[in-house]
Amino acid sequence: MPDLRAQAELIRAFVEARGWEPFHDPKNLAMAVASEAGELVAELRWVASEEADEVARRPDVAGRLADEAADVAITLLMFCDRAGIDLPAAIEAKLHKNAEKYPAP
Numbered sequence: 001m002p003d004l005r006a007q008a009e010l011i012r013a014f015v016e017a018r019g020w021e022p023f024h025d026p027k028n029l030a031m032a033v034a035s036e037a038g039e040l041v042a043e044l045r046w047v048a049s050e051e052a053d054e055v056a057r058r059p060d061v062a063g064r065l066a067d068e069a070a071d072v073a074i075t076l077l078m079f080c081d082r083a084g085i086d087l088p089a090a091i092e093a094k095l096h097k098n099a100e101k102y103p104a105p
Contacts, residue, residue, distance in 0.1 A: 004088050008077045015078065029079035036075045040068035 015021060043064050047055045055061055080087040 004077065008081050008087075011074055011077050012081055024078055024082055026079060026083045029075060029082055032075045033072065033079055036068065036071040040065070040072055043068055 015024060043061065044052060044055065056065055077087065079085075080090075
C-alpha cells in the first residue's frame with residue numbers, strides 16, 4: 001500500500017496539472033472535507049445500525065462507499081498538504097494522546 005506522503009505527492013501533481021491551487025486554500029479545503037464526508041454519510045443515512053455492516057458490503061453499495069471514502073481521503077490529504085500538516089505524524093501523535101486519555105482496561 002502506498003504511504004500517505006506518496007499519495008499526497010500524486011494528488012499535488014494532479015491539482016497542479018489542472019491549475020486548481022488558487023481554489024484550494026485551507027478554508028475551502030476544510031469545507032470540502034466536510035462536504036465529501038457528508039456525501040459518504042448520505043450513502044448510509046437511512047440504514048439501520050444493525051444492518052449497516054451487511055449493507056456496506058453489498059456490491060451495489062460498496063463501490064459507492066469506496067468512491068466517497070476516497071473523496072474524503074483525497075480532500076483531507078489536499079488540506080493537510082496545503083496547511084503544512086504531516087498527516088502520518090499527526091495520526092501517530094493523536095493515537096498516543098488517545099491512548100493516554102483512554103487507557104485500555
